[in-house]
Amino acid sequence: MSSYSQVERLRRRVELYEELAVLENAEKYGKKARGARQKLENARAALPSTGLTLPEGVVLDVRGLCMYFGGVKAVDGLTFQVKKGEIFGLIGPNGAGKTTVFNCITQFYKPTAGTLHFENKSGQVVDLNREKVHDVILQGIVRTFQNVEVIRELSVLDNLLVAGHRQYTSNLVQQALHLPILRKEERAVRERAMKVLDFMGLTAYKDWYAFGLPYGVLKKIEIARTLMCEPQLIILDEPAAGLNDTETAELSRLIRRIREEYRCTILLVEHDMGLVMDICDTVCAISFGKLLAIGTPGQVQADKDVQAAYLGGDDGEV
Amino acid sequence: MAAAFLSTLCGTLLSVCITAMAAFAVTLIFKTSTTTNFAQGSIAALGCYVTAELFGAYGVPVCVGVIPGVLVGVLAGLFVDIVIFRNGRNVNAVGKQIITMGLVSIIFGAIPLIFGNPESIPFEPFFNPQKAGVSPNFIIPAFGGEIVVTRHSLICLAITVVVLGALFLLLKYSKWGLGVRATASNEFTAELMGINTHVITAVSWGIAGALGVLAAVMYAGGGTKISTSFMTTVQVNAFLAGILGGFSTFHGPVIGAVCIPVAASCVGFLANFPAFSGISRWNMVIVYVLMLIVILIRPQGLVGKPVAKKV
């Protein structure tokens, strides 16, 4: 028996040794890489099967999701599927339970009822409800927060290194003694972070402390962090909130670029209907924790229930 | 046995009063200034020294001398808030804690400078039974035995009930009380709503100082030797009472303050049974461990409401 986190750790080890074999000493690290790969294969083989399957092309299956806080039914029997590689928008009036859905998927809340099946990075289908909140990232799910949660006491680069936390394989003793393996690993993760910063156009801010940076930059840092860990599904909680029109237009281009470059699925909650209608392949509208409509932006826009939920829906954009 | 047990309980009356006053003071500061006031005990000691000095050197009876003592406590409290906290540059909660700690050092240094370093400090209860020529104790025959209550603890109980009762009424019905509750809930919003939070916190500090001194005078009147740090145990118990009862309400810490001395005396009473004869040495350890367990089970305190965290 082995756990998924062990497999992930071993996989990182193999990658690190292979990188080092190219960069430094082919013989020494090649041998280590082969040894680690053997261990990885064994661990993979010993991984217990979850026995779960998803229909072809579906990455996340939310079924009958309920989240009750005392008597308040924040999410009430919600069912939807997210297809691989799409940009999926979750919309709804304030207090509809959108963020709660996200918190359930990322296990910040343990759902009252319902299943959350997800196809992880290595193609295995897992039950997210059995994962701990800090292990969700290993499966390939990363999120941003509604009220920007950037680590203010760290530089922008270090913020990205924090996001790469689970990519380090060195243990506490190796860290306390600053052994060469840690330094090599640090260099590898740093390089990856530099690539992400470059992709996001944040290189100029790399050594700045996050404290005091403009809001738009902080939002970008949050998105940059999600790219640090080979994401399979990126969850964006109101990415355009507080941005001006130019920034929003830039954001929609960025989200598309992220999907192309990192070949991942994007799930977002947004109030800016222009953005949602522009970039989403599928839109799901909810109200009071219940599904109103799901379909292409056009279909959802035309839905009577959705219009009613948005107070008549004569918003012009909806 | 029943009478002996009741006597033991009555023996804790004074402790209950002192801890309750200190706990209320600590809570008031905690709610208005979001900090724990480590100088609570030393400000109290300072005020008590003033009363003792007046009694020892000038023969002013404690029931009169307590007034200047309490005034010193009020001034010390006001000083902390008005002079120190308000002039600091963005001092956060931990910073305020450290400041009160620095204040402890200053008061510990100042007391021997002002009052010298006498071996023992003469003191008397509010009502001196020797002068009046009456017994210091009331003895009530009941349950086939005698229940002993000291005169001093009854007087202190009356004072505590009146003072804390008045403060609770003020909190509930006065404008100041509303201001305190608003400030405790959110200082910034309270200020926006037109509440002068500066006055609110300053008055709270003043009241906390006064309560501390009153408690110290009651404690010393009960026969405890006065020293610079004689209120430290009371202060520690007041903090613990605060989290035992829960800082989210004002009455919670007072309930906690009743529980701790009562629990201690109950554990101590067990020593009367042969099976537990050695227990009295472990008295405080047992009480603290019990308290720890209660807090772990109910982190919000005995009467507090759990606060949900928003992600």
Added chain:
Amino acid sequence: MTTQKKNPVRDLMRNPLAQILLFTAVMALLQVLSSAGLISSSFVYALGNTMIYAVIAIGFCLLLGYSGLASLGTAGFIGLGAYAAFYVIQEFGLPYTVAFLVTLAVSIVIGVVVGFISLRIEGIYLAILTLGLAEIIRNLLMVIKSTVKIDLSNVKLFGIQIGDREAYFLVLVTLAVLMWLLSNLINSPTGRAMLAMKNSTSAAQAMGISLMKYRLLAFVISTVFAAIGGLLYMMFVRNMTTATSTLLTLSTSLNILGAVIIGGAKSPWGTTFGVFIIYGIQSMFLSKIPFFVKNPAFITMVTGVLIILVVMFFPGGFAQIFAQFTGWVRTKLRKGAAA
């Protein structure tokens, strides 16, 4: 504009290991000078004492400055180390290394317990709860044995008989090694994970940081450092009367907290300096000035005033003062060079 010139001396001084070695060399030199009779032995004794508190404080620095967890239980943990030293070395006559391992084991267990508590109770509540724990430990130790005393006459470490001088070096080497381990940890994924946890628990969790793991780790490390401090205290000072000594009371926990805050909570060197201000300055310098010898109460007052002033005007502590000062000097120098 700012062309960074290669400056080998400055680069070396930025290396933590070099800093620690320099510190160790200076402290060792002071001891040698005192042996030669050039410095009073009481000065070096006070220095050794201060370094013991520094060991405790740098561990606390990781807890408060990096993990954002406040504890007032430090004194209790010191007591554990001190009593472990007493029982292992004095009562059972076992070597120092055994005492060290026992201290380590006991403090790890307690650290884990407090770490678990910290998952349930946070902030100021946690601080008061740890204060309660420290009171439990203090009362417990007091009941078990009221006075502990160690006789070093037959204690050897690596075949060397331990005396006053050896004990000083033991303290110094322990401080240096722990400082090195700590500064490594701070500059590694662990340190960043702790800072992330301090700033935003939700972001940390979303990034794959286990709150349980790092809270436990932070408490274990700070508890171990405090207990080692207690162990060193018993090796250096050698006796303690628990009932009268303030070592195991709230005041020690507060002083350590104060040292970390006025030193600059995120800087181990700043913390060491903070310890020097709180513990060192009075025993090493003020107690030499006749005025303070006559009025010892003034010393406590001066420390108190100093603490309040630093917190009031420099929330970043001495680390901030130092950074501002060097920045000021640099601008002056640059202006001088330009003119």
